[in-house]
Amino acid sequence: MKTDWSRATPIASSALPAQLTTYLDAHRARDVSAAIVCYTQDAVVAxxxxxYRGLEEIRTWLGRSASEYTFTAELTGAGRIDEMHYDVVQHLEGDFPGGVVDLHYRFTMRGPLIAALHIAP
Incomplete structure (x- = not known):
């Protein structure tokens, strides 16, 4: 069943699950070890x-994204569909092509861990 992300209800960033906040902080700090433990063993990232499927591919992706470009990320919005689906909007600025972008980080949780993450404008 496909998730209808347009149904997300805005929430304060403080209402995000603790594991998402931990992940976002680790990703922003480019701390691959702290970020990877936030995922399920069979997680998928697009x-x-x-x-990227599974922890090894996700770890490689995290390491590459941490070193490929220099950027800052600011959380500018968050939404919740249900206890499993969260949409976090981050504003990125850096030396990547285009230099500025707002990205949706669409998380699917399984228990306290991230089972899927889809990143898109």
């Missing part, structure tokens, strides 16, 4: 036209 970013920039690529899909």
């Amino acid at each position: 970013d920039d036209g690529h899909t």
Whole structure:
């Protein structure tokens, strides 16, 4: 069943699950070790036209994204569909192509861990 992200109700960033806040902080700090423990063993990440399955592929993606470009990320919005689906909007500025972008980080949780993350404008 496909998630209808347009149904997300705005929430304060403080209402995000603790594991999402931990992940976002670790990702922003480029701390791959702290970020990877936020995922389930069989997690899936879709970013920039690529899909990464399982912890090893996600760890490689995290390491590459942490070193490929220099950027800042500011959380500018958050929404919740239900206890499993959260949409976090981040404003990124850096030395990547285009230099500025607002990205949706669409999380699917399984228990306290991230089972899926889809990143898109």
